[in-house]
Amino acid sequence: MPSKFVKIGTRGSKLALAQAYETRQRLMDAHGMSEDQFEIVVIKTTGDMILDRPLSEVGGKGLFTKEIEEALLDGRIDLAVHSSKDMPTVLPDGLEISTFLPREDVRDAFISNKYKTLAEMPEGAVVGTSSLRRQAMVKKLRPDLEVITYRGNVQTRLEKLEKGVADATLLACAGLRRLGEAQVITSAIEVEDFLPAVGQGAICIESRVGDEETRSMLAAIHHAETESALLCERAFLGALDGSCRTPIAGLAKLDGDQLSFTGLVLLPDGTEYHTIEKSGSVSDAAEIGLAAANEIRTKAGQAFFDAILSV
Ligand SMILES: NCc1[nH]cc(CCC(=O)O)c1CC(=O)O
Numbered sequence: 001m002p003s004k005f006v007k008i009g010t011r012g013s014k015l016a017l018a019q020a021y022e023t024r025q026r027l028m029d030a031h032g033m034s035e036d037q038f039e040i041v042v043i044k045t046t047g048d049m050i051l052d053r054p055l056s057e058v059g060g061k062g063l064f065t066k067e068i069e070e071a072l073l074d075g076r077i078d079l080a081v082h083s084s085k086d087m088p089t090v091l092p093d094g095l096e097i098s099t100f101l102p103r104e105d106v107r108d109a110f111i112s113n114k115y116k117t118l119a120e121m122p123e124g125a126v127v128g129t130s131s132l133r134r135q136a137m138v139k140k141l142r143p144d145l146e147v148i149t150y151r152g153n154v155q156t157r158l159e160k161l162e163k164g165v166a167d168a169t170l171l172a173c174a175g176l177r178r179l180g181e182a183q184v185i186t187s188a189i190e191v192e193d194f195l196p197a198v199g200q201g202a203i204c205i206e207s208r209v210g211d212e213e214t215r216s217m218l219a220a221i222h223h224a225e226t227e228s229a230l231l232c233e234r235a236f237l238g239a240l241d242g243s244c245r246t247p248i249a250g251l252a253k254l255d256g257d258q259l260s261f262t263g264l265v266l267l268p269d270g271t272e273y274h275t276i277e278k279s280g281s282v283s284d285a286a287e288i289g290l291a292a293a294n295e296i297r298t299k300a301g302q303a304f305f306d307a308i309l310s311v
Pocket residue numbers: 083084085086154170171172173174175176199200201202203244
């Protein structure tokens with residue numbers, strides 16, 4: 001049993017705290033540790049402070065991670081818990097993603113008090129979302145709907161729905177489940193219709209390179225299948241120079257030692273999109289993601305990528 005006192009760094013949103021508590025609980029179960037051997041250290045990030053603009057307008061990478069990574073490098077925390085979806089593909093020197101927890105439901109949820117599915121919405125109905133990927137995919141499936149962008153955490157987005165600012169919204173099933181809010185899901189949208197963001201539903205844990213004590217403690221809660229899927233998806237995103245704010249989707253599925261990846265890139269207005277499918281051995285997860293990125297770049301052309309990366 002680790003004798004050390006463990007400091008877990010996290011953002012302060014309800015979802016981030018739920019992820020930190022899940023990590024703490026898994027460590028307690030794996031090592032017979034007690035809650036008082038942990039401290040949850042809440043760190044405010046740039047992304048938490050700017051609430052009045054879409055993140056795509058704020059720009060810059062690592063809006064939800066930079067301040068937490070500084071605390072990790074300074075030794076103020078021993079490990080940081082993140083949504084993989086919000087993690088940049090390039091980490092600062094000296095840090096690594098050492099651990100993935102078992103992935104939750106990867107699907108997006110359709111949430112509405114008026115309609116049961118996206119397909120059922122009448123022409124001109126309003127979907128509110130903060131994500132360019134979701135905006136683009138709604139436009140691809142239903143060009144006749146209106147999409148408005150709004151920001152805020154899961155709670156404030158649900159409140160906006162209550163107030164009638166939009167007729168429906170889309171959120172990750174995983175986040176809602178972790179918040180204990182799964183009852184608000186009107187219907188889960190299958191990934192064949194609505195491809196999730198790279199990393200959606202997967203919690204990852206970042207630690208210092210060379211901190212073997214923390215690493216070996218974390219090894220007991222690591223989920224290798226999730227890591228393989230994420231290696232593939234993050235290689236795809238990284239090679240395309242995308243982030244959680246670009247209209248890029250990707251999902252790797254594992255079946256025994258086989259991995260199949262689907263990737264999708266879209267213009268924000270949904271008028272043009274390109275898909276790619278690649279499969280191979282799980283041991284080549286990152287190579288499959290890279291190959292998919294190279295093929296989709298050739299397929300879509302550089303002008304298309306210049307357009308989506310400058311939005
Ligand atoms: N960008 C915010 C964010 N980051 C991770 C999740 C959901 C949880 C997850 O995908 O693990 C969310 C909210 C959402 O998209 O609904």
